[in-house]
Amino acid sequence: MTITSNTGAEVAKAETIAVTVDGVGIEVPKGTLAIRAAELLGIEIPRFCDHPLLDPVAACRACLIEVEGMPKPQPACAQVLSDGMQIRTQQSSPVAREAQEGVMEFLLLNHPLDCPVCDKGGECPLQNQAMQVGRPTSRFEEDKRTFPKPISVSAQILLDRERCVSCARCTRFAEQIAGDPMLELLERGAKQQVGTATDEPFDSYFSGNTVQICPVGALTSAAYRFRSRPFDLVSVPTTCEHCASGCSLRTDSRRGTITRRLAWEDPAVNEDWNCDKGRFAFTYMAQGRITTPMVREDGALRPASWPEAIAIAARGLAQAGSGAGVLAGGRLTMEDAYGYARFARAVLGTDDIDFRARQSSDEEAQFLAARIAGTPATVTYEALERAPIVLLVSLEPEDESPIIFLRLRKASRRRPATVVAISPVRTRGMDKMAATWLPAAPGAEAGVLDEIMSGGSLAETSMAELRDRLQAPGAVILVGERAADVPGLLSAVARLADATGAGLAWVPRRAGERGALDAGALAGLLPGGRPLTDADARDAVARAWGIDAGSLPTAAGRHGTPLLQAASRGEVAALLVGGIEFADFPDPSLARAAVTATAFVVSLEQRHTEVTELADVVLPVAVVAEKAGTFLTWEGRPRPFGQVLREDLAMSDAGVLSMIAAELGQPSPGDVPALRRELGSLGPWSGARATTPGVPAQAITARAGITLASWRLLLDSGAMQEGEPHLAATARPTVARLSEATASHAGLAPAALVTVSGPRGSVTLPWEPAEMVDDVVWLPLRSPGCGVFADLGQVVGGEVAITPGGAA
Amino acid sequence: MAISEATRGELAELAARYPRPRSAVLPMLHLVQSVEGEVTTDGIHACAEILGITPAEVTAVSTFYTMYKRKPVGTHHIGVCINTMCGLLGGDAVYAALQERLGAGHDQPTADGMFWLERIECQAACTHAPVMTVDWEFMDDVTPASAIDVIDRLERGEVVQSTRGPAIRSFAATERSLAFPDDGLADEGSSVDDKMLAGLRVARERGQAAPAIPSGQEG
Ligand code: SF4
Ligand code: SF4
Ligand code: FES
Ligand code: FES
Secondary structure (H helix, E strand, O other): OOOOOHHHHHOOOOOOEEEEEOOOEEEEEOOOEEEHHHHHHHOOOOOOOOOOOOOOOOOOOOOEEEEEOOOEEEEOOEEEOOOEEEOOOOOHHHHHHHHHHHHHHHHHOOOOOOOOHHOOOOOOOOHHHHHOOOOOOOOOOOOOOOOOOEEEOOOOEOOOOOHHOOOOOOHHHHHHHHHOOOEEEEEOOOOOEEEEEEOOOOOOOOOOHHHHHHHOOOOEEOOOOHHHHHHOOEEEEEOOOOOOOOEEEEEEEEEOOOEEEEEEOOOOOOOOOOOHHHHOOOOHHHEEEOOOOOOEEEOOOEEEHHHHHHHHHHHHHHHHHHEEEEEEEOOOOHHHHHHHHHHHHHHHHOOOOOOOOOOOHHHHHHHHHHHHOOEEEEOOOHHHHHHEEEEEOOOHHHHHOOOHHHHHHHHHOOOOOOOOEOOOOHHHHHOOOOOEEEEEOOOOOOHHHHHHOOOOEEEOOOOHHHHHHOOOOOOOOEEHHHHHHHHOOOHHHHHHHHHOOOEEEEEEOOHHHHHHHHOOOOOOOOOOOOOEOOOOHHHHHHHHHHOOOOHHHOOOOOOHHHHHHHHOOOOOOEEEEOOOOOHHHHHHHHHHHHHHHHHHEEEEEOOOOHHHHHHHHHEEEHHHHHHHHHHHHEOOEEEEEEOOOOOOOOOOOHHHHHHHHOOOOOOOOOOOOHHHHHHHHHOOOOOOOOOOOOOOOOOOOOOOEEEEEEOOOOOOHHHHHOHHHHHHHHOOOEEEEEEEHHHHHHHOOOOEEEEEEOOOOOEEEEEEOOOOOOOOOEEEEOOEEEEEHHHHOOOOEEEEEEOOOOOO | OOHHHHHHHHHHHHHHHOOHHHHHHHHHHHHHHHHHOOOHHHHHHHHHHHHHHHHHHHHHHHHOOOOOOOOOOOOOOEEEOOOOHHHHHHHHHHHHHHHHHEEEOOOOOOOOOEEEEEOOOOOHHHOOOOOOOEOOOEEEOOHHHHHHHHEEEEEEOOOOOOOOEEEOOOOOHHHHHHHHHOOOOOOOOOOOOEEEEEHHHHHOOOOOOOOOOOOOOOO
16 A cells, blocks of 8 residues: 655756856756756746746747847746856846837737726736836827727636737647647737637636636636626635545635635645636635524424524434434545534444445445555655556546646656556546556446456456556556445456555545545444444544444444435434435435435534425534634545634534534534544544455346446535526537447437337437447436436446437 | 538548648638638638637638638639839739729729629738739739630530630639549649849859858758
C-alpha cells in the first residue's frame, strides 16, 4: 500500500544555471523561463498570455524584456534562460519599458473602455497592468473595433469579443488541460476572435476555468454576469462538497447570498482548476430549504419549536435504542459523519449504520475496513502524476472524479500510455488521458484482474506485461466505488495490489464518503478504521467518548441492503436519516419501504425531500456554506474549510445530534472545534485490521439478453445541481451507447431511439454507437429521462432487453 | 448538404496520405469545397470525424485561409490582384471594371451565383502584371477590356484558355485538383516564358549576382 518515493538517488539534482535579472544574480534550474526567474526575485513582469500551467505561446507580447546580446526585446514568458544570460526588465531597461508601454497601448487600441460595466473590473489584469506600465494617454483616434455582444460559446460561457486580447489562455486551457479543444482562435488576422464551431458549443466539464483565467472581461458566466462587483464580495476559502476530488475553492458572497465560486490554487490537489459542477452548482443551497423543525401529528407534519422537536426525537430514538438504525448519507462533513457514528454507538447503542446511499455490498464494507478506513494518504495526486502506470478499475475519472482526470491527463501529455482502464466502454475521457482500454463486460472485471495476475493474454494486450508494469515502483491501482457492483472485484483488486506491490486507492464519488468511513459511520467500524469487534479499539473509543466501554455494541451491525430489508419488514424500531435520496439506492422502492415501514423516523435534512415527507420528526440542518467542516479527498487528505454564510444560521447535523444527546443526558460535542479535538485525540489505529475479503471472481455465465453498464455523469439529475439551468444545459445529452454489432443485431436504425427495459419498467432514448463490449448497453445512471434504478429496476451488471424505440 | 459516402472515402484517402492525419486538413477542405461549393458545416464535421479532431479545430483552419469560403462560390472564381505591382500597372482599374460588370463586390457572388469576385494578394506573377485569375488559373497581362471579355466568354459557355495553364474548367474542378493535384494537367501551358527570364538575362549580362551567404548562416 505504500509508494516508493521517486526522490533521492534516483533523480539527479536538477542542473542549475546562473543568470542576472536587472543586474541581480540568481541561480535557477536549467530550462527556467525568464518571467519565472524574475518572479523569484520579486520582479513582476506584465503578462496576459503567460500562465504557469499552460505551454508558453508568447501571444500577447506584454512581457517584453531586454536580453543581453539579442537585437530586439524578447518575450519573457517564452525566453528560456541559459547559463550566464543577462536580462533586464522594465525595472532597469528603458528599452523594455518602452516596448511594454507600446504593447499596452496597442492592446488597448480596440479594447472598449467599459470597465464600469465589466465583470472583471476591480480584479482585471488588463486594468491593473495598464495602470502599472501603460501610458496615461493613447494616440489612437480612430473608431474601435466593435462586435454585437455577447455571443454564447456555451449555455454557460459568454464572450464579449471586443474585450478579448487574443492571449489564447482559454483556447490553450481547452486543448491542453481539459482536452476539449472546442474553443479556438478563429478568423486569424484583423478580425481574430475566439469562437466555436457553428454547431458545437464549448460544453466542457471544465469550461468555467476559462472565465477565471481570461485576463480581461471577455469571458463571463451566465450565472455571474452583471451580478456584483468584486470589491463588494466577502471571500472565504472553502472545499467543494460535490465530489471526493476535494477541490480547494473560494466562495464569494454578498449580503448573505453566494454569488460565485472560484477554483482556489492548491498545487497538491486541484492545482489552479476545478470542474463546472463545483464552480456553478451552489444555487441548490437556497432552494426548498426547511426553515423550521417539524413533527408528525395526526398523520401530518406541522411546524414545531426546536425544544419540542428535539424532545420528541430524543424520546422516540431512546425508546428504540439499540433497535434503531442510522442512514447517514455520503455528503456529510467528516465532523458531521463522526457525529452520527458516535451518536449511533454511544447514545443509541446500535451498530446498524451505513453512509453508502448507493449500490454497496458486504464485500465492499470488508474491503474498506481492511484496506482503506483510517489509512494515511499514500497514493496522492502527486503519486498519480509520477506513476509509471495507473490502472483504473470501475472508475471513469472525467465523470466521477474530475481532478483525477485532469492529473492523469497532465501525466499523459508527458508520458502517454500511462493509464490503463478496465471498462465495458471505451470513452472519450480515456482518449483524453491517452489511456489503454482493457474491455470487460460488467461483471467480468474481476476475471480480467485475475488474468493480469496470472499473466495470461486478453485481446491484444499482454497481461504479463501489465503485471510487470504494476510491479514497478510507484505503480498505482485506482478502484472506483462502482467496484461494489461486481462480486469478487474488490477482493481481486486487493489480491492484485498485494501480488504486484502496486499502490491502491479507493475513489468514492461523493465528497463525504471517505470522511464518513474514517469517522466510523459504517457498521463494524469505529473511528480511525478501528474494528468494532476489537476490545482494545472499543476501549480506546469509549475512553475518548467518556463512556463505559461495556455500553458499546460488541457485534458488528447491519449495513446496506440487509439493514434496509430489515427496516422494510418493520424490524428496525427507529431510523435516524441524514441526507439521502431514494433514487440513489439500487432498489429505490426498498429504501422507500424501509423508511415507510419503520415506526419512528427522524430526518435531518437541508431541503424538503421524499424522506422528510415520510419522517416523524424533521430537523433542519445547515448546508455546507453555513458551517465549517472537513472533507477527506479520495486520497484521505483532510480538507478543512471555514464558514461562508453567517446570517440566519442553521445548525450542522452534529450540532443537532448533540442537542438530542443532551436531551437524553448524554453530553457530546456538537461544534466543529470540539468534534475535531475529540476525533483527533483518538489518533490512528495501529491494532489489527479486518481481513481483506477473499470473494472469488464470479464466473460469467453466457446470457441471452443484454448486460447493463452504467455510471453517473458528472452533470446529471443530482439534487445538488438544482437551480442552475445554464449548467444543466451544458450536460452531456442523455443517450444510450451500444456497439455497432449489438445495435444492428437488435435492429436499431441509426439516429433512432432505443427502448431499454428492465424488471420495473423501461426508458426510451437516443442511442449512439460506441467502441464497447458486445451485448452490453451503457446508460447514464441518473440523468434527465433515464434513471436506471428507479425507471428500470435493474442494477449494473443485470440483464435488460433492448428494442427499437420508434422514430427520433 | 450531407457529405456522400464516396466523398468521405476520398477524404479518408487524403487523411491516410500523411504520417499525422491532421496534416491533411487543407486538401480535405479543398475537396469539401469541390463538392459543396463552399466549406459547409457538414463538410467541417466530416473532416473532424475522419481526422479525430474537433469541428472547432477544423473551423479554426478554415477561417484562417481566405481560399476557404463560407458562402457558395458559384461556377467560377474570379480573382484580381490588387497588390503593389498589379495595382499600379492597372489591376485597380481591372478590378473596378469587373466590379461594375459583375455587380459584385469583394469576396461576393454575383446575383445569378455564377461568379465570385475577389481582390487577391500577390500571386507571384508580377512579371505579367496586372494578373487576374479564373478558378486560380492565370490570365496574364489583363486590361479592363480583356478581363470583361473573359467574363463574357465564360457566360456564353465558350472555352477560355488560361494564359499559362489548362483551359478553364470550373471552381469545383480546380478545388478538386487542389485536393488531388495529380490531375494530369500539370504540363498544360507554359510555366516559364521570356518575360519571366528577362531579369535573369539582364543580371547575367551585367555580371550581377546575389551576395554570398556569410559563413555559418547557410541553410
Ligand atoms: S477570451 Fe480571454 S482568455 Fe480567451 S483569448 Fe481572449 S482574452 Fe484570452
Ligand atoms: S472536481 Fe469534484 S471537488 Fe472539484 S469542483 Fe468538481 S465536483 Fe467539486
Ligand atoms: S505574457 Fe509573454 S507574450 Fe504574453
Ligand atoms: S503584385 Fe500581382 S502578382 Fe505580384
